[in-house]
Amino acid sequence: MVTVSNWLRSPCPALVVDAVGAVHGMNDAARSLFPEQVVPPQWRHGESVHVAERSYAAHRVDNEDGSVTWWLLDETDLLLERERAALLARMSGALMTSLNPERCMTVVAELAAAHLADEALVIAPQSDHGHPVTRCLRGETPTYELQHVDVEEVVGLSEALRGFPPVPSRWIDPAAAPGWLAQDVVSIVVTPLPGHGVPAGALILIRRDKRFTEDEEAFARLFASRAGVAISAASLFTQQAVITDRLTHDLLPPALRRYEHVELAGRYRASGDTERVGGDFYDVHELPDDELFVVLGDVCGKGLDAAAQTGKVRTALHALLQVVTDHDKMLQALNQALLTTDKSRFITTVVGTVRPVDDGLHVTLTSGGHLPPLIVRANGAVEAARTKGTLVGILPRIMTTTDEVLLAPGDSCLLYTDGITEAHGGPLGDEEFGEDRLRRALTDCGGMPAEALVEHVHMLAAQWVGSGVHDDMAVLAITAPRRRSS
Structure with a gap:
């Protein structure tokens, strides 16, 4: 039971309203909250009452004499914490939608301007072209640009960009703020954006009407810690994507061009639909006297590990080509390199x-355990090159045989990997495409340009596999161009 003395001394504001609706009693806490005459309250139990920039939950207690005591429970701090928690949740959700650093900076600046300050700036570490800066005024669209700014002109900014703890806003003289930052400023907060081991930048909050409180600065640091992690993750992802793209580009077969006397075309498809590289490869290198050196191969395995080995093999062959052009000697040297x-x-x-x-093209072919190339004559006849050899990289010494082929105008030499012939599919989904089916298909390709030939073979294999699983596929065509009639 609450006695009169208890409710009068309570730090919680309380008002007593009699049966006719008049206020006839208040404790000291209520008097400090309502210094003037109080209009009889028309509150509902549990509703929020806003008084002097504070928020109170009104709770009704009915007394035996018919009067009502209204207790006002201060919920300002609780509501503020809820609002801040909701803000952090919204920020986390918004930042999770993008792995683009610029977009993350924009989201951070926009949220900070809307909830923490009149204006917010997000400054990333300096690049070759300046500091990436995202600026947002409350209610306006954020802007992003590279700026050459003197970070030493703002107290604490250079330290924040290096990841040091922030200085209190009271140490920052708004009147000394440089023109590039802001004008007519009352208070400035500068806080670091911590990242994954490396600072992600700095957040600057600007107010033009009132100063930041210590509690607001503490929340700004909490906001910045989450924002920094998101920006840092986006930056790391972008860097890794750039590195991966560059490395992948070097592992992919090269773009082929048409030479005056030779048509070349190639097609490559990795085993996984989500992968770009694998264990199949082809390369073309220019030699003196208009000669070309071509190579097509298949590394044991698939995926990134096989692709990495492919890069080593291609590099080794390119290096060997500078000192030896004899096929057997080259493959022997490559064999020793792989064994080592x-x-x-x-x-x-x-x-x-x-x-x-x-009268066309003279092609010298040597196999190292690979399927023999197929010669597609202009009249549709198909024959296999008479070359064979042992696998490269297993035995101390390999055996090879070399074949020499003359391609007349319109003839082609097709090099391909077993991803074509061993492709499983067909009507029942489990039948190999096979060498015989490939040869029969090539009888309709006599006289085709190199580009059309590889596209046709690649399309046949893809249609045969359908949506099934397949190995890496690589095809390279060497064609003697038809002579133009004068």
């Missing part, structure tokens, strides 16, 4: 030297 570096991965490959001659 990685005995767990072997390759099959076929190399060729293409030399223009008066």
Whole structure:
């Protein structure tokens, strides 16, 4: 039971309203809250009452004499914490929608301007072209640009960009703020944006009407800690994406161009639909006297590990080509290199030297455990090159045989990996495409340009597989162009 003396001394404001609705009693806390005459309250139990920039929950207690005591429970801090928690949740949700650093900076500046300050700036560490700066005025669209700013002109900014703790806002003289920052400023908060081991930048909050309280500064630091992690994650993702793209570009087969006397075309498809690189490869290198060196191969395995080995093989072949052009010697040297570096991965490959001659192209072919290239004549006849050899990278010494082929105008030499012939699919989904089916399909390709030939073979294999699982596929065509009639 609440006695008269208890409710009068209570720090919680309380008002007593008699049966006719008149206020006839208040404790000291209520008098300090309502210094003037109080109009009889028309509150509902549990509703929020706003008095002197504070928020109170009104709770009704009915007394035995018919009067009502209204207790006002201060919920300002609780509501503020709820609002801040909701803000942090919204910010986290908004930042999770993007892994773009610029977009993250925009979201942070927009949220900070809307809930923490009149204006917010997010400044990222300096790049080659200046500091990326996102600025947002409350209610306006954020702007992003690279700026050459002197961070030493703002107290604490250079330290914040290096990840040091923030200085209190009372140490920052708004009148000394540089023109690039803001004008007519009352209070400034500068706080770091901590990242994953490396600072993600700094957050600057600006007010033009009142100063920041210590509690508001503490929340600004909490806000900045979450924002910094998100910006840092986006930056790391972008850096990794750039690195991956550059490395992937080097691992992919090269773009082929048409030479005056030789048509070249290639197609490549990795085993996984979400992968760009794998264990199949082809390359073309220019030699003196208009000759070309071509290579197509298949590294044991698939995916990124096989692609990494592919890069090593391609680099080794390019280096060997500077000192030796004899096919057998080159493959022997490559075999020794693979035995020395990685005995767990072997390759099959076929190399060729293409030399223009008066009546077409002279092609020298040597296989290292690879499927023999197919010669597609202009009249539709198909024959296999007479070259064979042992796998490269397993035995101390390999055996190879070399074949020499003359391609007349309209003839093509097709190099391909077993991803084509061993592709499983068809009507029942479990039948190999096979070498015989490939040869029969090529009888309709006599006289095709190199580009059309590889596209046709690639399309046949893709249609055969359908949506099923397949190995890496690579196809390279060497075609002697038809002579133009004068």
